[in-house]
Amino acid sequence: MVLHFSYTFLLRPAAISALCLTLLSGCVRQPNIQGRGDARLQGVWQQDSIPYREQLNSFTEHRLKFTCDSFYVDLTTHSKVNYYEAECYNQGIWKEYAKGNYAVRGDTLFLAGTFTKANYKQKVSGCYRTGRYTEGFLIRKATATLLVLESLNDHRESAMALKEKIDCVPKPL
DSSP states (O other): OOOOOOOHHHHHHHHHHHHHHHHHHHOOOOOSBOOOOOTTTOEEEEEOOOTTTTTOSEEEEEEEEEETTEEEEEEEEEESSOOSOHHHHGGGEEEEEEEEEEEEETTEEEEEEEEEOTTSOBOOSSSSOOSEEEEEEEEEEEOSSEEEEEETTTOOEEEEEEEEEOOOOOOBO
8 A cells, every 4th residue: 555645735735835924024013103294284274365356155264284194174155145053153264273184196185184163173063064074285386485276166265374384303202
């Protein structure tokens, strides 16, 4: 009687070990630190003027602050039309605030965050919008002192001047 010895039982554990090693080495743990963001945007940007503002029924002025990969936005809306209850309308001028993270892909700026109170703490109720804040802009021009963005939503251009330069110092998450 001849005994045949098979090595297949040895290959299975070796194959499983190789697969596990490949999967484990393919994963890279990201550091628990804030991303650097886009160097061109770092700072506080203020929209100083809006073309044809007197002819518009409503318009919103933007103030954007970019620090590393985070953004803070102050929105000041001027409206001749009352969209809200009387106590919220505030004679046609109101402010909204949001914060979150941003990403730049090619020539497009994406903002994703939440509406907040004036101190940038979570807003769960009250006048105006609550919940998610998402906005997209085409970056028409980005120089050391001028940022021109076109809203992907209403196609209005916002020309913003740099008011304060900020150097990104990433913080732990």
